Amino acid sequence: MDHHFTCPRGFPICFLFLFAIICFGEGKRLLVIPVDGSHWLSMRAVLEKLTERGHEVVVLVPEVNLLIKESKYYTMKKYAVPYMQDDLLQRFRLLGSNPFEEVSFPAMVIGAYRTLMQLIELNSVSCDNLLKNREVMRYLAENRFDALFTDPAVPCGVILAEYLSVPSLYFFRGFPCNLELAVSKCPDPVSYVPRCYTAYTDYMTFRQRLLNLFVSLLETTLFKILYSRYQEIASELFQREVHLPTLYRNGSIWLLRYDFVFEYPRPVMPNMVFIGGINCEEGKRLSQEFEAIVNESGEHGIVVFSLGSMVSEIPMKKAMEIAEGLGTIPQTVLWRYTGETPPNLAKNTKLVKWLPQNDLLAHPKTRAFITHAGSHGVYEGICNGVPMVLMPLFGDQMDNAKRVESRGAGVALNIIEMTAKDISEALKAVIYDKKYKENIQRLSELHLDRPIHPLDLAVHWVEFVMKHKGAPHLRPAxxxxxxxxxxxxxxxxxxxxxxxxxxxISMKCCMFCCRKCFCKSGRLTKKSKSKSH
Amino acid sequence: MDHHFTCPRGFPICFLFLFAIICFGEGKRLLVIPVDGSHWLSMRAVLEKLTERGHEVVVLVPEVNLLIKESKYYTMKKYAVPYMQDDLLQRFRLLGSNPFEEVSFPAMVIGAYRTLMQLIELNSVSCDNLLKNREVMRYLAENRFDALFTDPAVPCGVILAEYLSVPSLYFFRGFPCNLELAVSKCPDPVSYVPRCYTAYTDYMTFRQRLLNLFVSLLETTLFKILYSRYQEIASELFQREVHLPTLYRNGSIWLLRYDFVFEYPRPVMPNMVFIGGINCEEGKRLSQEFEAIVNESGEHGIVVFSLGSMVSEIPMKKAMEIAEGLGTIPQTVLWRYTGETPPNLAKNTKLVKWLPQNDLLAHPKTRAFITHAGSHGVYEGICNGVPMVLMPLFGDQMDNAKRVESRGAGVALNIIEMTAKDISEALKAVIYDKKYKENIQRLSELHLDRPIHPLDLAVHWVEFVMKHKGAPHLRPAxxxxxxxxxxxxxxxxxxxxxxxxxxxISMKCCMFCCRKCFCKSGRLTKKSKSKSH
Incomplete structure (x- = not known):
């Protein structure tokens, strides 16, 4: 018996260790360069699962950030940046504050552009500081990683992957529009693939197709504006002229938060993996507080209302308009809102600072979901089969709202123009007109009937790239x-x-032949003429 | 206890039944229109698994066929055709007999075209007879199916799906070339996607790209020639002018026997599912007979040699050349050959009428695989990580061979020009030059590292289409x-x-302005001139 394998640290740990080795092979090391904001939340779920499967995850973040916090699932490596928490908060808040202002179209575009450029500037400053941080760069050089996992919306990870000669994977959705298509040289016909921010569907009129073409031509310019600073940063790092799209093309796999129940079908490339709905977990049991509210709603059920974490305050006039609209339905409305309570708030509406959105949507008593149409929320709505009233605020939300509406699974409202009556009618439509529930239910069934959960699929491909040092067989010539x-x-x-x-040549030949013939006949005629004389 | 659920026909059956209902939901009914030949073999595996999962499968076949036999896994519904087994056999054999003849290029093309047209004619006769068979058509109309599963190389199933208004799935590879791309309106850049029969890789010279463009232009003509008879058959059935590509576009899902370790990466569509390697099962234990041969081979191991079931006889001169080549290596060669034994057969070479190809390839003593580069064989080679010597005969085999060679996993030979020395050198290269083994091993690892087995993936999508009545969300606008x-x-x-x-307009405006100016100055000049006078 003494010759048997013995376990120095007690059986359970040893068993787990052996189990991990047998099941998953050797643990690998993953370097993560995330992008702050809601994008991070789904990415975090992948990292947690990777850690559970025995890999080591290091997340590289600026010391000033919004949502990326310490966790037992990863090692956080921070680097200094020359701005404060308040700078970041202020610039992020600007994104969510404009949508309620009634401004002219050019003013809106200029405002959106300015806000965006301020955020981009902050990101590029952060990137520059990372790449010039000797201590961090030495750490990265000394600690060999098997792959780099990044959100390529900010190209810092793309540059770092090249610098460290590490295979990379991208985790991406939406912004900048069509980045994945442009980088992957994926054909993208303007005739039926609507461009971002147009809010067109895949069936376009002649005029829409014309404008779609113009927007697609603008995309290249947008990429240049967005990434010119990074091109400089990269050129400085590599001490040579760097072509950023070429660096992007070294990415092995694009993990895209898309699903075709929501996106319009279009050509894709073999290294694109679709993990739309990755954020939608199975609904958990509600806390006593929320369970009580839901149970009290009686036969009418509840409506879940959230405009996302970016909106802390709505102008009072608009808030009162919304409150009035919400008061016209018999359902209990759970409104996640941190601003001042509108004085006309009806009895059926309960304001909360936070709500368990997915768990509430999963509850059978939920009748509708009022959302700003952020991609995470929309997927939770689809996943749980809840018809939606969509109040898009900015960015890709207009497109998301249009997509849900075009599938007959919701009603989109214009946040600036909508009245209490519009809100009331939209809510009554999605709650009482059966077709909305049927359509979202059908989308939900299609979405959930998949051979593998998007989270497992994402984990598979990260492990694939770590194990095989990339996926060169998927790189198109x-x-x-x-x-x-x-x-x-x-x-x-x-x-x-x-x-x-x-x-x-054939014309010359013909002419030559013709000339020969004519000359001959000309000469003949002359001859015959002279003869006749 | 009496109130408990009781099981009238005994526990085990009842339990299985309940288990099937709980696990798989209600069993569905699938109608299958296969294409005879090697394509059928992989399709059959999918049907077997579907039956195991509680679905009912009906296979519709002409009473005269090659490989589609009765099975416990499906109900076979036969229909009469006006030709005999010998007609079919003779036309199939013609496909495999030409490759050894040394003929001029035009004669080869004409020969191949004639053989192909004879087979197509037979298929269209079969289809016409099916659609005019009242008894079968009544049976199909009376028995509602949830989906139709067909190999669209022959469009009979495509026509029948439209006629029965049943959602359909396609199981496809290779012939006619690029059918899936043309039908799906999938962009297919000629600059790096090599066309069939060109044997080009995805890296082409200027001349190759020029020829690739020509071949791609010929494809449309080929489709028209191939399918004109079916267009007539369909138009007759529907009593209206039918556009066959439009019928094809109703297919919900393309199950494509492709994998990008073997295919060149190119744009694809969201309704394409890649199930390359579906035919490669885990190697089973060899029978005593083969186990003995393999064990006797000693340290040198064995070479597996098969030119597929289409080749029954090789011209003696060529067979002797091959036998001589095989005799030069120390490995034992297992040669599947039904023709006359070449008199110079070396001691190391054993002729067999049949061999368990996949099981032999899976054996650790197998050093090389000599194959005609049919897609099934190549996938078995990749799957088991055995370097190949490729002797392509016809059809897509030249392309397959080129692909394996371009990955550095095998050596392709020209079956007409190859000498005993070429065979010997190719074999020694793939056996002793480590890079071939390393390359095929790498391909094998990439191929096998997938989130779900191709067979399970195929079954998932068939069930998806049966359950959801198609996949309309994947149909591009x-x-x-x-x-x-x-x-x-x-x-x-x-x-x-x-x-x-x-x-x-701007030119007109400019001209108008210029004229105005000139006229004025002209008049002024005149005036001043007249004044000066």
């Missing part, structure tokens, strides 16, 4: 062609030149 | 655009016209 070659312009030009040459 | 709209020709033409008009 298109990445090694220039624009002329990719579009076969050289081949077509050659064919055109050859055709023209052939035409020219 | 492109299918409802005409050629002009899809390519935005109308939008571009409008922009061109608008630009020309703007140019014309």
């Amino acid at each position: 298109a990445h090694d062609l220039n624009w002329v070659q990719y579009h076969s312009i050289d081949v077509l030009a050659f064919l055109l030149a050859a055709s023209l040459l052939a035409l020219f | 492109a299918h409802d655009l005409n050629w002009v709209q899809y390519h935005s020709i109308d939008v571009l033409a409008f922009l061109l016209a608008a630009s020309l008009l703007a140019l014309f």
Whole structure:
């Protein structure tokens, strides 16, 4: 018996360790460069699962950030940045404050652009500080990682992957629009793939297709504006002229938070993995407080209302309009709102500072979901089969709202123009018109009937890239062609030149023959004429 | 206790029944229209698994066929056809007999075309007979199916799905080339996606890209030739002019026997599911006979050699050349061959009428695989990590061979030109040059590291289509655009016209202004001139 394998630290730990090795092979090391904000939340779920599966996860974050907090699931490595928490908060808040202001279209565009540029500037400052932080860079160089996992909306991780020569994966959705398509050289026909912020569907009128083309032409300019500072940062780091799209193309896998029950079908590339709905967990039991509210709602049930964490305050006039609309339905409304209570708040409406959104949506008594149409919320609505009233505020939310509406699973409202009557009618429609419930139920069934949960799929591909040092077999040869070659312009030009040459030669031949004939006949005529004389 | 649920037919059956209902929901009914030949073999595996999961499978086949036999896994419904087993056999054999003949290129093309047309004619006769078979058609109309599963290489199932208004799935690979891309309106850049039968890789020279463009232009013509008879059959059935590609577009899901360790990465569509390697099962224990041969091979191990079931006889001169080549290596060669034994067969070579190919490839003593590069064989080679010597005969086998060779996992030979020395050198290379083993091993690892087995994935999607009555959320809006709209020709033409008009108007304005100015100055000059006089 003494010869048996013995376990120095007691059986359970040893068993777990052995189990981990047998089941998952050797644990790998993953470096994570996240982007702050709601994007981080789904990414975190992947990291937690990876840690549970025996891998070591290091998250690299600026010391000033919003949502990225310490956790037992990962090691957090912080780096200094030359701005304060207040700067960051203020710039983030600006994103969520504009939507209620009634401003002219050009003023809105300029305002949105300015807010965005301020955020981008902050990100690029953070990136510059990271890449110039000797201590952190030494740590990264000394600690070999098997892969780098990043949200490529901010290209800092993309640059770092190249610098460390580590294979990388991207976790992405939405902004900047179509980044994944442009980078992957994925064909993207303007005739039926609507561009971001147009709020078009995949069935467009002639006018819409025309505008869609214009917007698609603007995208390239947008990328240039967004990333010019990063191009400089990268060029400085590598001491050579860097082409950022080329760096982006080294990404092995795109984990995209898309699902085609919600997105319009369009061409994709083999290294794109679709994990839309990754954030939607199974509904957990409600706390006593919320359970009581839901039970008291009686046969009418409840409506869940949240405009997301970016909106802390709504202008009072608008808040009162909303409160009035909410008061017209018999359902109990749970409104997540941190602003001043509107004086006309009806008895059926309960303000809360926070609510367990997914768990409430999963409750059978939930009749409708009023949302700002952020992608996380929309997926929770789809996943739980709850029809939606959509009040998009900014960014991709207009498009998200249009998509849900085009599927007949919700009603979209214009946050600036909507009245209490509009809100009331929209709510009554999605609650009492059966087709909305049927449509969202159908979408939900399609969405949930998948061979593997999106979270497991994401974990699989991160492990794949760590294990196989990338996924070179999924890299299209298109990445090694220039624009002329990719579009076969050289081949077509050659064919055109050859055709023209052939035409020219045949014309010359014809003319030569004709001249021969005419001259001959001319001479003959002359001859015969002279003879006749 | 008496009130408990009781089981009238005994516990085990009842338990199984309940288990099936609990686990898989209600069993569905699937109608299958297969295509005869090797394609059927992988499709059968899917059907077997579906039956195991409680679904009812009905396979509709002509009474004269090659490989589709009765099974406990499905109900076979036969229909009469006006040709005999010998006709079929003879036409199939023709496919495999040409490759050894040394003929001129035009003669080869004409020969291949004639053989193919004879097979197509037979298939269309079979289809016509099915659709005109009143008894079978009545049976199909009376027995409601939840989905139709077909190999769309022959469009009979496609037509029948439309006729029965049943959602359909396609099980497809290879022939006719790029059918799935053309039907799905999937962009397919000629600059890096090599066309069938060109044996190009995804990295092409200028000349290759030019020829690739020509071949791609020929594809449309090929589809028309192949399917004109079916267009007539369908038009006759529906009593209206039928556009076959439109019928094809009603297919919900394409189950494609592709995997990107073997295929070149290119754009795909969301309703394409990749199940390459579906045929590769885990290697089973060898029978005593084969186990003995493998064990006797000693340290040198064995080489597995099969040119597939289509080749029964090789011209003696070529067979002797092969036998001579095989005799030069120390490995034992297991050669599946039904023809006359070459007199110079070396001692190390054992002829067998049949061999358990996958099980032999899975054996650790197998050093190399000589194959005709049919897709099934190549996937078994990849799956088991055995380097290959490829002797492509016809169809897509040249492309397959080129692909394996381009991955550095095998050596391709020209079956007509190869000498005993070529065979010997190719075998020694793949056995002793470590890079071949390393490359195939890497491909094998990439191929096998997948979140779900291709067979389970195929079963999932068949069940999905049966349950949800199709997959309409994966149908691109492109299918409802005409050629002009899809390519935005109308939008571009409008922009061109608008630009020309703007140019014309501005030129007119300029000319008008200039004229005004000139006239004025002209008049002034005149005036001043007259004054000076």
